[in-house]
Amino acid sequence: MNGKILIVEDDISFGTMLQKWFEKNGLIARWCTGMVSAQEALSESAYDIVLSDLRLPDGDGIMLLTWLNERQLSVPIIIMTGYGEIQTAVSAIKLGAYDFLEKPINPSILAQKIEAAFKDKPTEEPHQKKHTKEYKKEEKRNTTVEGRSPLSTRMYSFINTVAPTQMAVMIIGESGTGKEHAARMIHERSARANGPFIAVDCGGLSMELAPSELFGHKKGSFTSAIEDKTGFFAEANGGTLFLDEVGNLPYGVQMQLLRTLQEKKIRPVGTATDLDVDVRIVTATNENLEKAIAAGNFREDLYHRLNEFMIEVPPLRSCKDDIPLYAEHFVSEANAELDKKIKFISAKVFSRLETYSWPGNLRELRNVIRRSVLFSTGDTITLESLPFLSDKTIELSKEADVSLNVSPEEEKEKIKLALEKTKGNKSKAAILLRIDRKTLYNKIHKYGL
Structure with a gap:
């Protein structure tokens, strides 16, 4: 093998091992321990392949992939995932990742995938790539499914009530319940539906990076600001900005966010001029922010600004009547993504799905169904292809x-x-x-x- 590869891995011993392995096999390998350092490396030099861990200390492989897509950089990216993250790996491929590798890494499989990536370097034009991304986004939007249980029906009723207004909505619920899906429904049923919907994971925003990511920056305003950046607020202008896990937002940034919401203006880092923005805010959290306020971790004034209307997304264990509906929908998704032809789910499987407590909620159900589709040999999901579900x-x-x-x-x-x-x-x-x-x-x- 010949070429230049960028490794993005925060595990020191594993990253060192990968770098030495690639160099022994004739590749020029650079190793970064985080998303930001990887972005800097990709801005400074061209690489033939990026091999990135899914979980990084300052973000994740999906965020890095999105960053590459935004800049229309066509370098193939292979995502390394841990056990049980097949659903995320499939999502990465839908976003444009070349392939994924499940840890622990098998050297022979790694070599095969790296060689294949060198042979199949993408040649599509930037506008073609953009068109494909938009098509998939529209396709996904048209294939959603709504639960019919009493709690789900109540939630959709609240969504329909608040969506046409300009109120700031806070969505609460356990991890994996589909809070972003609820936020998208609010956007799509509002007068802003033709505007952008920008989703931000506040858990990936550090105190140092959050102002730049949210409000943008001017080239040269700090060491790594090698070009002007449009922040999330400006990108969402005329549409909806969804702040996921808002409880993770650094305390020092909360005041800046409050000012922006009050004045409807942003000031990019490194500038002295305010810019007008027209953005509706929808937030989500799985934490009790009232306790966070009492502990001094979240501003009470910001909480009331964000919580003009609250919607709770119920846990899956409280909506078990919806499980067959969601399971069949996820089978259809998995068939398309994994090139399978599963038609049925056995009665015993449905019985097991309905008695399980689903601590991971819809996200876990989706993962279970995808793995079951992947390992099914016939046209029916049976107990044999269902992963072990432990309470x-x-x-x-x-x-x-x-x-x-x-x-x-x-x-x-x-x-x-x-x-x-x-x-x-x-x-x-x-x-x-x-x-x-x-x-x-x-x-x-x-x-x-």
Whole structure:
């Protein structure tokens, strides 16, 4: 193999091993430990392939892929994922990733995928790429499904009521319940439907980067500002800005956000001029922000500004009548994405799906269905192709309430306790702490755990 590869991996030992392996196989390999350093590397030099971990300390591989798409950089990107992240890997491929690798990495499979990527470097024009992305977005928008259980019907009624207004909406609910889907429905049923819908994961915004990401910056305003940047507010002008996991927004940035919402103006970093913006704000959180306010982690004035109307997305275990409807929808999605032809779900599988407690909610159901479709050999999903569903994580959460929304010192100790109780399993620890896994990764990084 010959060429230049960029490795994006925050695990020091694994990143070092990958770099040495590529260099032994004749490649020029550069290794970055985070998304921002990878963006800087890609801005400075051209690479033939990017090999990126899904989970990064300052973002994730999907964010890096989106950044590449926005700049119309056609370098193939291969995403490395952990066990159980097939759904995210498929989403990455829909966004334009070349392929994905499941950890632990098999060297022979890695070599095959790298060689294939070199042979199949994309040649499409930027405008073609943009057209495909827009087509897929429209296709996705037209294939949504709505639950019919009483709690789901109540939620859709609230969405229909508030969507035509200009009110700021706060969506609450457990991780994986579909809060972004509810936000998109609000946008699509509003007078802003023809405007942009910009979704931002506040968990990926550090104190240093958040002002630039939200409000934009001028070239040269700080060391890594190598070009002018349009912030999320300007991108969402005339449409809707969705701030997911808003409770993770750095406290210092909350005042800037409050000023923007009050004055409807933004000031890009490095400029002295305010710009008018017309943006509707929809936020989402799986944390109790009232407790966060009491602990001094969230501004009360900002909370009231964002919470003009609240919608709760119910957990899947409270809407079990909807499970067959969602399962069949996810089968249809998986058939198209994985090139399978599953037609049926057996009665025993439905029975198992309806008795499981679904701590990961719709996201977990979607993942289970996709894996089942992937491993099914006939036209029916049977118990044999269904992954093992254990309720141990729910039992674990009943043993001790270690949920967050406390002081930073207590928060650190509770995270340590959760990791000890789950023997280092971050997915189970996140469930125990009642936060999503990305938030847990950010807090682990914050406290140096």
